[in-house]
Amino acid sequence: MVRRSFDNKMLARIRVMPLLQVLNKLRDGGHLFWRRDLDFVPEKDGNTVRLFLSSPSGFAWEILVTNLKWYDARAGKGGGGGIDLVMHLLGVDFVAAVKLLLVDTVM
Incomplete structure (x- = not known):
């Protein structure tokens, strides 16, 4: 059985991807819709x-x-990070989350 892994540089770029960019990818892929609460005061x-x-x-x-x-x-x-967020929102595993975030990502 061949074990494949993701390139470390690729994973590093995904791990620092801004979360709003991650959400835009999910929106553009038809997985969800999102909007910012403009009245929120942290x-x-x-x-x-x-x-x-x-x-x-x-x-x-x-x-x-x-x-x-x-x-x-x-x-x-x-x-922390987009991979965890995608896993949480879509109920997918690590590999599926990374593959989803790699779509149209310039490496």
Whole structure:
């Protein structure tokens, strides 16, 4: 059995991909819709934004994003980076999340 892995440089670029860019990829791929809560005032970090997401099937999330960290306020779960976010939102494994983020990504 041949074990294949992703190139470390490729993974490094995906890991630093801004989360709004990750969400745009998911939106453009038809996986979800998102919008920023323009009335949200962060309490701790001025870089934090609140986003409302929904899937075509009607599932909804409230996600707080601060740089590369995210927190799902409804599920009480958080993580770091786009790979974790895609895994959380779409319920896919690491390999599927990376492949999805590689689509149309300039390396």
